[in-house]
Amino acid sequence: MNDANAKLDRARRLLDEGEPGLRELADAVGWSPAHLQRRFSARFGLSPADYLAQRKLGRLKQALRDGRDVTTALYDAGYGSPSRVYEAGAARLGMAPSRYRQGGAGESVxxxxxxxxLGRALVAATGRGICAIELGDDEAALEARLRREFPGARLERVDEGRDEFLAPRLAAVADALAGRAAEVELDLIGTAFQKRVWDALMRIPKGQTLSYAELADAVGLPRGARAVARACGGNRLAVVVPCHRVVRGDGSLGGYRWGLPLKQQVLARERA
Structure with a gap:
């Protein structure tokens, strides 16, 4: 392991063990704060502050899943007060911590x-907007994916057109999947970093592509292509959040959650 990587690994261990500020962390590894920020982001795909935030959020999620009461989980995860997680963490959870604790208990989907x-599509929505668009012919498999995501939520299947809230949103999704202009209200549920990547994806013009490295540059993470690729892989909103517009540096398609033939089909349609 070279010296730079050893310093970066030391910085990450310090973040795992406590909550050092950027200057304190930089002093510990012998770099300037700016240099550490740049090198850490390039290596791990997150700034030190974002890495620490994700570690804390991960501890909170696990504590909530383990059944701890919300207040205990918040303080054990390292949040100074409940307001801190409701200001920052709740947005990353996509729902209030008390509901996330039981896999979205109390959330209506x-x-x-x-x-x-593009074939059969499962479309799911919370009261804030569309939270999942999954493609595939096996309806049982599509439903199983949704239930894994929200095991404690109130999941209600609605016949197409039978729900005044869902019906216009289904029509908008169908238009978007057909390549027509559509306004689709979204409820993006993911980490802060994932949301940064997904927001950047939605700024790629139709018919154009970026490489994973170019997308990493666009979100301010040079050499963070692997982290960006993982965020693309976590996208649950097929086509509407256009991870199909990201390809490898050599122009080949790379991966795609819903299969490379579909990725090729959608790209060809957009380029036409």
């Missing part, structure tokens, strides 16, 4: 399976 230009 309505869903339906519809026919689209």
């Amino acid at each position: 309505r869903w339906s399976v519809i026919d689209t230009a």
